[in-house]
Amino acid sequence: MTGRQEPYYVDYDADFGLSGLAEAFTLSPAPEDTGAALALVTAKLDAYDRECPVGSVEHLSADERSILGYDTSHDDWGYAEELREDVRGLVESPLADEAIRAVWRAAAGGGWDPAAHGMSARDWLRRIDETCAARPSRKVPGRRPAPGSWWGAWRPTADEVRDDVVAEIAGIAGIAEAAETRSCRELSTGFLPSPDILAALEEVAARVHPELGFRLFLRALKVYSVRIEKARYDRFQALGERFGHPAALIDLGLDIAWPPIDTARRDATWDFGFSHLAGQAHQDWRESREEIRKTAAGDDFGQTPGSAAAVLLEDTLRLLRSALPDAAVTALWTGASNSPGRTDGRDWLRLIADVCRERLREAAPAYTPVVAPARTELADTVLREVRETAPAVADKAASPHWHPVPATDVMDALEHVVTRIDPDLGFRLFLRVLITLSVPLTREQYDRYRAIGERFGYGEYHVSDVDHLIEAG
Structure with a gap:
């Protein structure tokens, strides 16, 4: 050599x-x-x-x-x-x-x-x-890391x-x-x-x-x-x-x-599905087909093309086919995204589903969307975390400067998702709500969330999205 x-x-x-x-x-x-x-x-x-x-x-x-x-x-x-x-x-x-x-x-x-x-x-x-x-x-800096740097x-x-x-x-x-x-x-x-x-x-x-x-x-x-x-x-x-x-x-x-698309396979490093779409939103976000398409087409490296659209579509169909009222859908979206509140909850879900189907026709035309049975074994565990947090946010509101939605409505909608729709989706949305409402966390809470994420098979950095909420000391 x-x-x-x-x-x-x-x-x-x-x-x-x-x-x-x-x-x-x-x-x-x-x-x-x-x-x-x-x-x-x-x-x-x-x-x-x-x-x-x-x-x-x-x-x-x-x-x-x-x-x-x-x-x-x-x-x-x-x-x-x-x-x-x-x-x-x-x-x-x-x-x-x-x-x-x-x-x-x-x-x-x-x-x-x-x-x-x-x-x-x-x-x-x-x-x-x-x-x-x-x-x-x-005359630009070299790419070799300094000897004491993390990469070096x-x-x-x-x-x-x-x-x-x-x-x-x-x-x-x-x-x-x-x-x-x-x-x-x-x-x-x-x-x-x-x-x-x-x-x-x-x-x-x-x-x-x-x-x-x-x-x-x-x-x-x-x-x-x-x-x-x-x-x-x-x-x-x-x-x-x-x-x-x-x-x-x-x-x-x-x-x-690539293997066939499998929405049960958790191979995304970060968040995914409906909660990931909510995480892309912000106060100036335009809730349009184009914004949805960016997320639906955002397959991670190592994922079968069309996977991002498939998991987003599955989450969306779960919500569309549920008994969750339109007002609760709106509260859920606002709480998870912190974008201005919508009053057309199911119309928004139908638009998301349409865009996902468009993406799948391009990326995976042979794929047939199927909503798999929800994984209910962690429902009680997730519900305890949601209920423990609810009192700490009782006086807060999502999107407070635009179309405020009481945090109590958001937490009620989360309970409905966890107990009647899908605990996995409910937990992912719960993590987003923690960020939106700036809920302070203890190290013990965070460790419990990490353990739940591991049991759901989440990627390495999924739950770490909320680690900035951990209180010092």
């Missing part, structure tokens, strides 16, 4: 470095000559400079940059430096030139082959490096993650080798990279750096449109999280074999 520094990629929101450059080659017509290829490199760097203008944090002192997690010892770090680090790692590695060429061509879609233009793969990478080096210094202390070393990356590449390689014996590398809707390409990618992960190998491996899978099963995708996301990659780096362009 070369003396590559730890990667500096924490602030990116998509692919970057050599794999990000390779993506740009897949999205552009094949360059006719070396000059055109290098112009594409320059265009990629220019695009980054436009998105991240120089001097955006120059006003910060060294201490302030350190507090924010920037590496104050390296203030000239930008996309060009990220790219140069990837390039130098490969150029200085013990990999054969043919292996580097195979990796580049696989990641870039084969549109630009340096050998066809009289260059070795290393010569091509050196030309990229020269193009980056010729650019003016960016937590990020894995190359040795800690190398075997896991190699194992994922080897898993695909095993499929490719088996397919070779059948003289067919087709897998689902895509084609597997050849065993030689996958072997070269393994070499990058093992002998250059696992993080670079992982990004180039993902890029090759996307180029070849290899269909990835959900379990493997989840492992990719777990690896990306260890590297500090944004979830979009794995997701965008990857062909995933």
Whole structure:
């Protein structure tokens, strides 16, 4: 392995470095000559400079940059430096030139082959490096976290993650080798990279750096449109999280074999469904189709497309089909959202349901909405929490400056939901009401809420939405 520094990629929101450059080659017509290829490199760097203008944090002192997690010892770090680090790692590695060429061509879609233009793969990478080096210094903070920052202390070393990356590449390689014996590398809707390409990618992960190998491996899978099963995708996301990659780096362009939508599967990290929609509202919110659609289309990374609309529709149908009076629906929405009170409770629910069905027709046309039986085993537990809080908010009102709704009406509506509709939905709305009414919590209450959330299967950060309400001391 070369003396590559730890990667500096924490602030990116998509692919970057050599794999990000390779993506740009897949999205552009094949360059006719070396000059055109290098112009594409320059265009990629220019695009980054436009998105991240120089001097955006120059006003910060060294201490302030350190507090924010920037590496104050390296203030000239930008996309060009990220790219140069990837390039130098490969150029200085013990990999054969043919292996580097195979990796580049696989990641870039084969549109630009340096050998066809009289260059070795290393010569091509050196030309990229020269193009980056010729650019003016960016003078922006680096992306390597300060040694004492949370990420600097937590990020894995190359040795800690190398075997896991190699194992994922080897898993695909095993499929490719088996397919070779059948003289067919087709897998689902895509084609597997050849065993030689996958072997070269393994070499990058093992002998250059696992993080670079992982990004180039993902890029090759996307180029070849290899269909990835959900379990493997989840492992990719777990690896990306260890590297500090944004979830979009794995997701965008990857062909995933999603399982059918299942509204009982709790795979959202944060809130979801009707309570999540209420949490998006605020005093200036326009309760319109467009606002609903944003939430209905807001599938989390790792969720089957259409999941957000399906769980929102299920919550909405539960309320629509219940005996909850219109005034109680209005009180419930106002209490959970703190937006101006509505007087057309069921019309609002019907609009939400219509928008969810529209989204599902686009994202999951084969899905048939089904309202599963409510999980009632926690009804008494949730009801105790609602009733314990009710006296503390008796003199409060939701949306007090617009169309006030007495908190007593909100709590009554919550009791109805918990006892007669769905304790899960009732508890999620209860958490929203706590925020709306700024209800102070004890540590003991919060811990009980966390325990309830765990029993319902909520995501890691769902209940933590209310942790700011815990009283000091």
